Amino acid sequence: MSETLDTIKQQINDNTILLYMKGTPQFPQCGFSAQAVQALINCGERFAFVNILENPDIRAELPKYANWPTFPQLWVNGELIGGCDIIVEMYQSGELATLLKEAAANDDAEKNA
Numbered sequence: 001m002s003e004t005l006d007t008i009k010q011q012i013n014d015n016t017i018l019l020y021m022k023g024t025p026q027f028p029q030c031g032f033s034a035q036a037v038q039a040l041i042n043c044g045e046r047f048a049f050v051n052i053l054e055n056p057d058i059r060a061e062l063p064k065y066a067n068w069p070t071f072p073q074l075w076v077n078g079e080l081i082g083g084c085d086i087i088v089e090m091y092q093s094g095e096l097a098t099l100l101k102e103a104a105a106n107d108d109a110e111k112n113a
Contacts, residue, residue: 008061
């Protein structure tokens with residue numbers, strides 16, 4: 001297994017809510033990443049991110065690992081939720097906030113156990 005793949009698995013494993021995106025939450029570098037970040041911020045839970053523009057190896061390997069060709073990619077509890085369209089759709093239906101709150105609550109419970 002490649003070092004990059006190990007890194008990806010570690011990032012997904014270590015972060016309950018993780019967004020692979022172009023740019024940073026403060027400075028998204030594409031419209032889709034900007035929309036995804038805004039939906040996540042509006043849900044009010046903390047999330048980790050990886051700027052794939054600064055990590056070309058991850059940018060190349062993650063689509064193969066995830067079987068998802070585009071960015072951004074949202075991962076919650078080790079599972080790929082989807083990209084921009086799915087994130088925005090879930091946000092608008094209220095499903096995203098519920099998912100993120102549950103994931104964050106479970107994460108807190110584990111840390112405090």
